[in-house]
Amino acid sequence: MQRDVFGLIYAGEENLRLGELINKRNVAALPIAGRYxxxxxxxxxxxxxxxxxxxxxxxxxxQSLMDHLDSGKDWDLSRKRDGLFILPPYDTVENSAxxxxxxxxxxxxGAYLRKVPQEYCLYSASSLIYNATYNEMFRQHIERNADxxxxxxxxxxxxxxxxxxxxxxxxxxxxxxxxxxxxxCTSRDEPGLIGLECMLIKKDLLKYLLDNAVARNxxxxxxxxxxxxxxxxxxxxxxxxxxxxxxxxxxxxxxANMDMLLPEVQKDLFYQSNSIYTKTKDEAPxxxxxxxxxxxxxxxxxxxxxxxxxxxxxxxxVYVAPGVTLKNCIVMQDSQIYENASLNKVILxxxxxxxPGSVLAGNEQYPFIIPKGAIA
Amino acid sequence: xxxxxxxxxxLLAGGQGSRLYALTQKRAKPAVEFGGKYRIIDFPxxxxxxxxxxxxxxxxxxxxxxxxxxxxxxxxWDLDGMNSGxxxxxxxxxxxxxxxxxxxxxxxxxxxxxxxxxxxxxVLVLSGDQIYKMDYNDMLRVHQDNNADATIAVIEVxxxxxSRFGIMNTDAEMRIVEFEExxxxxKSNTASMGIYIFSWAKMRDYLIADxxxxxxxxxxxxxxxxxxxxxxxxxxxxxxxxxxxxxGTIDSLWEANMELLGENPALNLDxxxxxxxxxxxxxxxxxxxxxGIVHNSIVSDGCVIEGEVEHCVLHxxxxxxxxxxxxxxxxxxxxxxxxxxxxxxxxxDGDIRVWDNAVIGGQEGKITVLGSGTVVGKGxxxxxxxxxxxxxxxx
Numbered sequence: 001m002q003r004d005v006f007g008l009i010y011a012g013e014e015n016l017r018l019g020e021l022i023n024k025r026n027v028a029a030l031p032i033a034g035r036y037x038x039x040x041x042x043x044x045x046x047x048x049x050x051x052x053x054x055x056x057x058x059x060x061x062x063q064s065l066m067d068h069l070d071s072g073k074d075w076d077l078s079r080k081r082d083g084l085f086i087l088p089p090y091d092t093v094e095n096s097a098x099x100x101x102x103x104x105x106x107x108x109x110g111a112y113l114r115k116v117p118q119e120y121c122l123y124s125a126s127s128l129i130y131n132a133t134y135n136e137m138f139r140q141h142i143e144r145n146a147d148x149x150x151x152x153x154x155x156x157x158x159x160x161x162x163x164x165x166x167x168x169x170x171x172x173x174x175x176x177x178x179x180x181x182x183x184x185c186t187s188r189d190e191p192g193l194i195g196l197e198c199m200l201i202k203k204d205l206l207k208y209l210l211d212n213a214v215a216r217n218x219x220x221x222x223x224x225x226x227x228x229x230x231x232x233x234x235x236x237x238x239x240x241x242x243x244x245x246x247x248x249x250x251x252x253x254x255x256a257n258m259d260m261l262l263p264e265v266q267k268d269l270f271y272q273s274n275s276i277y278t279k280t281k282d283e284a285p286x287x288x289x290x291x292x293x294x295x296x297x298x299x300x301x302x303x304x305x306x307x308x309x310x311x312x313x314x315x316x317x318v319y320v321a322p323g324v325t326l327k328n329c330i331v332m333q334d335s336q337i338y339e340n341a342s343l344n345k346v347i348l349x350x351x352x353x354x355x356p357g358s359v360l361a362g363n364e365q366y367p368f369i370i371p372k373g374a375i376a
Numbered sequence: 377x378x379x380x381x382x383x384x385x386x387l388l389a390g391g392q393g394s395r396l397y398a399l400t401q402k403r404a405k406p407a408v409e410f411g412g413k414y415r416i417i418d419f420p421x422x423x424x425x426x427x428x429x430x431x432x433x434x435x436x437x438x439x440x441x442x443x444x445x446x447x448x449x450x451x452x453w454d455l456d457g458m459n460s461g462x463x464x465x466x467x468x469x470x471x472x473x474x475x476x477x478x479x480x481x482x483x484x485x486x487x488x489x490x491x492x493x494x495x496x497x498x499v500l501v502l503s504g505d506q507i508y509k510m511d512y513n514d515m516l517r518v519h520q521d522n523n524a525d526a527t528i529a530v531i532e533v534x535x536x537x538x539s540r541f542g543i544m545n546t547d548a549e550m551r552i553v554e555f556e557e558x559x560x561x562x563k564s565n566t567a568s569m570g571i572y573i574f575s576w577a578k579m580r581d582y583l584i585a586d587x588x589x590x591x592x593x594x595x596x597x598x599x600x601x602x603x604x605x606x607x608x609x610x611x612x613x614x615x616x617x618x619x620x621x622x623x624g625t626i627d628s629l630w631e632a633n634m635e636l637l638g639e640n641p642a643l644n645l646d647x648x649x650x651x652x653x654x655x656x657x658x659x660x661x662x663x664x665x666x667x668g669i670v671h672n673s674i675v676s677d678g679c680v681i682e683g684e685v686e687h688c689v690l691h692x693x694x695x696x697x698x699x700x701x702x703x704x705x706x707x708x709x710x711x712x713x714x715x716x717x718x719x720x721x722x723x724x725d726g727d728i729r730v731w732d733n734a735v736i737g738g739q740e741g742k743i744t745v746l747g748s749g750t751v752v753g754k755g756x757x758x759x760x761x762x763x764x765x766x767x768x769x770x771x
Contacts, residue, residue, distance in 0.1 A: 034660065034661030035661050270659075275658035276658070281656075282652070282653045284411075284413075284645035284646045285412030285645075285674045285675060285677075286662065286674070288670045288671060288672060289639075289672065292671060293669075294664045294668070295664060295665070295668065296664070296665060296666045297663070297664055298660070298661040298662070298663050299661055299663075299675070300662075302646065314661075315661075
């Protein structure tokens with residue numbers, strides 16, 4: 001049924017609060033959960049909803065993302081008809097090198113928007129982690145004759161779910177889930193009905209709204225398009241009830257990874273009828289030595305473990321030498337931790353080497369980040 | 377018209393592997409799982425890719441469904457190029473008659489048309505039941521340098537075991553002077569690995585002659601090789617010095633798996649230059665819970681381990697419940713083991729369900745084997761050395 005829908009993913013999020021983690025990549029390409037990149041989740045959700053034409057808007061440092069996506073084959077998107085389209089920044093005569101906001105990037109995708117044969121657009125940001133399909137949301141969208149349907153989740157006071165950005169919408173809805181008012185969250189844990197930066201809209205309407213906003217020198221999708229028109233258009237919400245988190249700061253990234261150690265989160269994300277796809281690597285399976293002591297941890301293939309690992313996430317090809325203690329750590333692909341090093345609440349980016357005997361520690365709000373390729 | 381190929385590989389994957397009993401009752405031997413995430417056939421297919429041989433005919437006959445689905449278009453081994461591919465070749469009807477593959481040589485004979493499409497100079501014949509990493513280019517170079525008609529890969533086996541193999545006796549130039557199938561008093565210890573390179577024009581003639589010979593068993597080892605020797609063709613041995621494991625029996629399969637668990641195993645699966653490719657399934661990273669303990673083991677993606685695992689090979693998606701202790705065992709894909717079970721020296725095929733408190737295997741050192749799809753009820757006991765056929769219910 002989703003043959004009528006194409007996907008449009010905005011992978012141009014700037015986020016300085018992710019610090020060194022996105023120095024050399026964009027947020028969408030940030031590794032997560034042992035073997036995925038953040039984008040894998042939204043991308044797989046679309047594929048699992050039978051959406052077969054997906055455009056990905058990129059903006060800055062997207063080399064890493066392109067390496068990851070390649071032809072789209074691993075998401076079954078390398079097809080003769082439709083498939084995966086990467087939409088890099090596009091300058092026009094009227095609009096040269098202006099990228100002040102998301103709208104400029106979206107306008108740059110104009111050629112793609114004109115070309116896609118599907119009638120409806122499922123627009124999404126790239127930095128949300130959840131496993132769902134959009135089939136039911138689409139059905140309701142049609143049934144309600146909605147102009148826009150926004151995916152949202154309920155957040156109650158003190159709830160830890162949905163690590164949210166200030167730029168997320170908090171929406172007020174009537175009993176029919178029609179959105180009557182909305183504002184930006186004023187704190188990161190504001191309770192309410194929080195938008196998940198994902199909406200369904202007719203392609204023609206999206207183009208009209210975009211052109212209109214761009215013509216008036218507006219730059220923001222949410223402020224200038226959604227909020228501006230909230231009472232003119234039929235905007236509805238569609239609730240998502242499973243696990244979700246948004247990656248928008250180091251603490252949020254750290255927490256989202258640690259959440260993956262909870263069985264209920266694993267069940268929500270990985271053991272549904274729909275899988276999350278990612279680039280395949282032909283790593284050998286993980287190997288445990290005689291002194292390995294691993295508890296409450298996610299371990300990817302290609303790891304060699306001879307030390308102690310607790311409450312941690314190890315990506316593919318990580319080496320943990322004898323005598324090492326890792327606690328509450330995130331260790332990205334191909335990093336090596338040598339003899340007797342001791343690490344607590346540390347994020348090791350890809351290809352990091354930790355010298356023998358090193359002692360490093362951070363805390364939950366400010367985990368210690370060792371950048372890509374460093375020797376510490 | 378397809379382009380000419382220098383060398384085409386023909387992979388004999390039709391064998392039943394009857395000595396693997398329950399593991400091959402529902403699938404061909406090359407489809408048997410190995411080493412945590414592989415299947416036996418991944419090794420020859422990856423060797424082909426790593427050697428730049430991009431056209432592989434896979435000859436299937438026995439229980440081919442699982443194998444056919446597994447090979448698909450050959451993409452996991454990078455064999456899906458514009459002018460390359462992995463082609464599954466089952467027996468088919470020709471003109472008015474159709475027949476099964478009557479032997480290894482007959483299987484190739486029946487596919488002469490397939491090979492002719494590529495007009496190759498050489499044909500590499502492989503078997504689908506061995507675990508090894510080999511660059512076939514070296515062997516091909518030796519074959520060319522010798523201006524040979526056939527080159528046979530050999531490996532040195534311990535002298536006392538030589539009588540179990542086909543032994544190639546060679547002169548100082550490695551030219552084969554004599555071939556003895558399972559000799560009582562072997563003259564040397566260079567055993568045939570069942571890997572051959574033939575110059576196609578020559579081989580083609582012999583295959584046709586063999587097909588017309590009613591007394592022939594249509595087998596490479598028994599008919600083609602002896603015949604070529606008899607006629608004085610240029611036949612050479614190529615000594616392979618890497619790690620090679622025949623996994624044709626339960627014992628040898630178990631041992632080859634366990635060998636991977638040692639430090640610096642002879643078969644290095646982690647070598648970037650000779651990667652073994654396999655069909656990857658979408659599984660998350662594996663999870664070891666608070667109660668999980670894993671030592672000296674290989675664990676693949678998607679496993680969830682809450683029990684104790686010592687000296688085991690666990691394939692994709694295996695679940696081990698709390699309080700369960702598993703030792704010296706191989707657990708294949710998606711098998712689920714409940715709580716407080718005890719498993720010793722066993723091979724559990726894929727998709728098995730073992731309920732709580734079951735006991736499988738014992739302490740005397742005999743290997744216990746469970747076929748795929750078996751359900752082991754709560755508190756059931758499976759005696760050491762048992763061989764349980766697939767899809768059984770055991771209470």
